[in-house]
Amino acid sequence: MHNPHDVIANASVWVRRFSPLIPKGGVVLDLACGSGRHSEWLANTGHQVLAIDQDISAVQALNNPLITPKCCDLEQTEWPLSNSEFSGIVVTNYLYRPHLDQLPQMLVDGGVLIYETFALGNGDFGKPANPNFLLNPGELLAFATRHVLKVVAYEDIYVDQPKPAMVQRLCAVKGEPKQRIPLQFQG
Template identity: 45%
Template structure:
C-alpha cells in the first residue's frame, strides 16, 4: 500500500487552500519535497522555491524551476542554519527533532503550512510506525510563538487517513498593522 499523496503530482488541497498567504516573489522552503508537487505549485505562482530532499533522482527534474538541495536532514546538519523563509511547507513528513528548527525557519510575516499523518493512521494504512504519526495536539504545541490561523486533527475519507494539519504565521513585530487571514 502506498502512502497517500506521495504518488500524486497535484498539490495537497490544504496547501492549495492556504497558499493564498504566500505572495509571488516569496522565498518558499519545501521540506522533504520528494517529487516536488509543492515546489511546482509555488514556482508556478512566482515564488522563489527551494526544495530539499535526500533523493537526488527525485530532485533532478525540479532544478529547472527551483533551487534544489540534496541533504539528509535527519542525520546531517540543517542546511539552512540561520536562514528564514517567507513560507515553510511540509507534507507527509515528520521528524520530531526538526520541528523547532522548522518553526524557527519562518520569517517575520511568514507562514508555516504543515500537514502529516496522525495517530490512528495505522488502522487505515501507512505509515503505521508511531515515530511517524503525530500525537493529539502535537502540531499545536510545536508552533508555540506563532499565530495559528487554521488547525485540523482528524480523519479524511479520500484517501482514508488520519492527519494533523496547521497553518501558523510569525506575525510582524508589535506596532505593525494587523494582517488579515481570509478563510
C-alpha cells in the same frame, strides 16, 4: 520501477488553500519535497522555492527555473539549514521531531508555516503506522503555541483523499500575516 512519490500527483488541498498567505519576494522551503508537487505549485504562483530531499531526481526533472533542488539528509545530527531564512515553509507527509523546533526560527516575520502529516490512528489505514512518524493529538497546536506562532487554521481529522488516513494540519504565521485570505475553500 514504481516511484512511491508517483501516488500523489497534485498539490495538497491544504497547501493550495493557504499558500496565498506566504509573502511574495522571499524563498519558500519545501522540506522533504518528494516528487516536487508543492514546489511546482508554489513556483507556479510566483515563489522562489528551495526543494530539499534525499532524492531530488523528480524535482530536477521539473526543470523549473524558480525551483532550486538540493539533495540533503534532513535527519543528520546537525541541522543542515542553520542560519537560513524563508518567507514560507511547506512540509507534508514528513515528521522528524529532533529538528522540528528549527522550523519557526527560519521563518521571517510574517512568514507562513504550512504543515500536514499523518497523525496517531493512521496505522488503522496503512503506513506510516510507527508512532515515531505520527503526530500525537494536538501536537501541532502545542508546537505553534510553544513558538508563539499565530494559528490561522488547524485540523486533526480523518481524510479519504488521496487515500484514507488520519492527518493533522496546521497553517501558522510568525508575527502578523502580510496578506489576508478568505476563509472559504479554495480548491
